[in-house]
Amino acid sequence: MSASGTVSSTAALEVSGIEKRFGAVEVLRGVSMQVAPGEVLGVVGDNGAGKSTLMKVISGVHRADAGNIRLAGHDVAFRTPRDARDAGIETIYQDLALADHLDVGANIFLGREPIRRFAGLIPMLDERKIHGEVAALLGRIESHIPDPSARALDLSGGQRQAVAIARALYWKAKIVIMDEPTAALAVMETENVLKMARQLAAEGIGVLFIGHNLVEILKICDRVMVMYRGRKVFDVRCADTSQTELIRYMTGYADAETNKTEGEYQ
Amino acid sequence: MSASGTVSSTAALEVSGIEKRFGAVEVLRGVSMQVAPGEVLGVVGDNGAGKSTLMKVISGVHRADAGNIRLAGHDVAFRTPRDARDAGIETIYQDLALADHLDVGANIFLGREPIRRFAGLIPMLDERKIHGEVAALLGRIESHIPDPSARALDLSGGQRQAVAIARALYWKAKIVIMDEPTAALAVMETENVLKMARQLAAEGIGVLFIGHNLVEILKICDRVMVMYRGRKVFDVRCADTSQTELIRYMTGYADAETNKTEGEYQ
Amino acid sequence: MDQRVAPKPEIETMPRGRAALRFVRQLAFALISIVVLIIIFGILNPRFLSAINWFHITQQVAVIAILAIGQTFIIATAGIDISQGSVVALSSMICAIILVDTHLGMVAAVALTLLLGAVVGAMVGGSIVVLGVPPFIATLGMLAIAMGAALLTTNGTPVFGLPDGFQAISQGTILGVPNMGWIAIVIALIAAFVLNKTRFGRYTLAIGSNAEAARRVGINVPRHLLMIYMLGGIISALAGIVYLSYTAAAQPTSGGNYELYAIAAVVIGGGSLFGGVGTILGSVLGALLMTILKNGTQLAGISSYVEQVILGIVVVGAVYVDNLRRRLR
């Protein structure tokens, strides 16, 4: 039922056998998955299934206890979020994404500010460049952000998402992780974010899209994987599944049968 | 197209002409609505449309600049959230709902702790009663909360919602407001919360259910109202509408036509 | 509601066990440290263990313990009070002036001083809830204002000649324990009751845990905070009265750094500056730990400079151990 086996060597991102425990709690118990360039992969599962933890392992926030990550065919090991970003993985979080007191430009470039030399020597922020690039970029994603020097504090939820997405676009990420990006957005802003997810994929980026709204997921994803209690229990092309089937896996109803055949989803 | 005109005098809650401004910003510009006992009313609208502000006015968090509120046919004026709770309005917020360091029992009774007299004189908390009531209550809503002395800190998102709902149930509210109660919940926990919303209605409570997921809204609500830029622009029985029509109103597309006929929705 | 089903016994006892465990854990650091210190100082100088020395330790701990109790309530709401030392100075001056320069008598002097504390607390609380100033800043302002006011009362001169009866507050004994010790004990018992067993205490913890949630369930948060700071002011004034009786002379510049000791006591006792947690017993044990440290180092002939250094390490260590415990849980 899964078509994922066919993209193995060309996968933008491939993780295998990821395990992660916090103290006594085993949160991830050997998760393997892959996403191809230009593909949107939906990730669904119960609260606490381990979705966000898996994403944090991929984006360098947590280190896995076991397992490995391959980017475009090369093994990588991230010690910090910075390593992951440098390797081309951008993550868009629902919350905690922006520094409220900094402006839009500063946020998009945060952690990677362009530098020019003051008096040919002293490194300083290249504000001119930041503002220039940001203006062009915001035009490109058709966001309605009033002006790049507005502080993040003053933006709406959808505008905040747009800033985060602009960040991913600008840095030409290879993988973009979106963790429940639409949870608090109204229908129209949600539409916008979904459109942007597809736009990212159209630029050849592999997108991991986490969400709880199966309608949304089935609409925009190419493929969807289901997590249940720290395991991947299902992985399927969206065209080949239904809400009902996904829920069966999400609730562990299909778990016994899955455990037998788990090798299939590698 | 609206059936709401028929319940006017028996409405559990009826508000009319509510206006609210923050500084220069007019957030609510004359909103009227009503909800009958045992009815679930969906409230939808764009981010910033004023849904939460309207709910805060109803639950006594904000005071309206104009307009009035009638509960079961009687005029009320809330100066504080306590007034609203005392009048039988309970509100369930997505966040900010629980005091993390207090246990489940303390949270359910927060603000209305039962008191017994120590040495017949000094008022003190009746912990025995709290724990007894909570145990019975949690059984009744079939929540999976491990034990009433667990701290809110240690609960999952769905469990936190269950605590808030238990609070509303216990206090025999007449009106329960749920502001995006399922935004971060997985499918199954969402189902649970939706079930609880219907359960509340079955007990004769009027429920206001705010959400962005139209599928969900159309499934569980009896009626739905659409807000756009501080106004109610549409109010309809769920059976008589569709996602497409709602979105038309939410985006203001139908606004011109609505303005003409707004009196209709009173 | 009373006719509902009686709870099953497991559910009745479980919470008690859990809460009790939580409580003991919170006190663990202070308790263990105190036991260790008593053993060490007892070995270094056996007189440390003498009854008379514990009598004195009781006297010495009283003022800080009382202040730590006030601080516990404030810190439990996620606030802080750095004006306690100045308020002690101001209230001891006012109390002494009333005692010496008027014929109002002791009861009136104490009552008026406590009233002053309430007013000071109301000013601080008012700045916080009405003007929206954070507690650190509001009490920083009060620190300066109370210090200036204490000096202004007598233009800097100390006040002597307190009536003998007033000294009974610190000197009299009941069952061999100095009265000022009893005052601290009684205040601690009342405070523990209030914090754990009454609505007032529950609201205090709820506000520190999540002020917005507290507001939304109908707790009048501004009023409660105002009351907390007034209570804090009254407790500081009471500490000032006890201090005055103990030192037998009022000095406008006394009380310096007392707030830091009180804050340290709360933190050593398991309270968190982020609010929502804190126990009276823990804070009192924290105050006791510091007093034992001061007393024991002097008896052991250890320089008071070294004692300072040890104290600093203990404060940081207490919070570290607390974190560790929480992480290992």
Add this chain to the structure above:
Amino acid sequence: MDQRVAPKPEIETMPRGRAALRFVRQLAFALISIVVLIIIFGILNPRFLSAINWFHITQQVAVIAILAIGQTFIIATAGIDISQGSVVALSSMICAIILVDTHLGMVAAVALTLLLGAVVGAMVGGSIVVLGVPPFIATLGMLAIAMGAALLTTNGTPVFGLPDGFQAISQGTILGVPNMGWIAIVIALIAAFVLNKTRFGRYTLAIGSNAEAARRVGINVPRHLLMIYMLGGIISALAGIVYLSYTAAAQPTSGGNYELYAIAAVVIGGGSLFGGVGTILGSVLGALLMTILKNGTQLAGISSYVEQVILGIVVVGAVYVDNLRRRLR
């Protein structure tokens, strides 16, 4: 990336205007208060406006201004440093001992003292990022430790007999401005550059604004905080050196309450204890405001007791006005 479209001029200029407006607003309270005070004191005593008085004001503001600069960085990360006064005392003692008791010379003395500041800062920063202790507690611990250590260096006695050359730091002048004033100005200029124009500064504000967001974009938050507190320690040590030169004698108990003045300066200058905001110029103006208040009240013959009270009101007022402004925006 350099080949992208050049920005349109409107977009280039708008942000500057907006940021500039924000900046001026932040400074408004301090600036207006200073102007008002200058006018009042100038009327009360015309000598207040004399060149020599401004020379002395410059000397008097320097140490607090330097400390306020360090505090600005720390407060911008949502931290706080209440150990500054003790660290000033400790570093001035160490510097004096090296100058008087060794033959290492002035440059080495200054360098070693700054190194000491870095070590102290690393200890504080380490407690915060490694042990997970909140900044208030970590620096409360350091307050006690540094105070004890300062006393231990010479067993409490002051150090006299500093070389004459060392006095040049405070007494020498360039263009009529005392060198210690120049030091404060240069530090302020560098700090303003670092805070506003470099990655280091941007990360500082980003961490104070949202530490988790900063971490997720790849900023090494623990390392940055460690550097911030080391920087803070170095700045405190520098303040200690300047203080030593100014007082010409090292006293282990000096520096008391300096941290409170520095914190007040930051707050008066528009900084927020919640992090993410703060300007160097604002903090320096805050320090200047307090110094003018002290100096002007003395020249006008107003009691220093009253000055304390005024200072308290100014601190609370500054934050209130800041809130008001934000609400009206």
Add this chain to the structure above:
Amino acid sequence: KDATVAALATPAKPAKAYHFELITKSNASPYWLAVRSGADEAAKKYGATVSFEAPASGLDLAGQIGMVNNAVTAGTDGLILAAQNPQALLKPVKSALAAHIPVVTVDSGLSPNIADTFLATSNIGAAAALAKYTAAHLMHGKGQYAIVDFNHTASTGIARPKGFMQGMKAYTGIKRMGPIQYSQNDVSTGLRIATTMLTQYPKLDVIFGANDRAALGPAEAVQRAHSKVKVVGFDADLGEIAYVKAGIIQASILQSPYDMGYYAVVALLDKIAGKTLPKRISTPYFLLTPANLGSAKATAAIRQYAPDYKPAG
């Protein structure tokens, strides 16, 4: 060898109303307030005014330096200073002298003594005399004593324990117990320290408190413990007088703070009138004991601290 206040002339009525500034070590100690009232009294008599400034604590050196500089700026006609530190204040005093502002130091002087004159008790001498009296009359040549100093940075704080220990050296049967403890000018700290001393050294005979604050705490401690330990001290405030009366403080050196203030003003007026002042003027001290408490001399000495003091009251 030192001059006495007799060396000062009684000034003629001054030509104008001079304004002087009195800057002491701290702003709330009875001792400094006594200096202030002496200065105020003299000023009143000669048609001058004196303003009083001092840092909040005796430890804020930079604060005191700033105050002296500000006084010079304010164009004061004369400066009376009790220096927190003998060297730190040199520079600002030099600038005052350079501005032709006469400077009189009181109680705690400068080193070198550059002020126009320095009015003070001989701290070492007085402390040694106190020690001799203590050893001979209170300890009868043998026993144990301990010292509570008020701080270790001021010249007086250094000189008094030194003088006391010098005085005691002659008696081989007398032993000092423990290190010198510091009360940091806080009564409750002195009380705590002394209380612990009583437990620590059960055979202790005498505690020496090096100033009013430092003697008050031990006296309080002794009274509470009903201990037989005798307290000897320096200075007196109304609290200490009560203890002398009660026999707990057995001896105290009373200085002449009121006279210091008074004659400092006189010296300033002399200087302005063009007279040369002796570099150092020794102000008298008086050894107060329970036995001589009722004497007229004692009353006069106590009035140096508390001008309104009435003996039998």
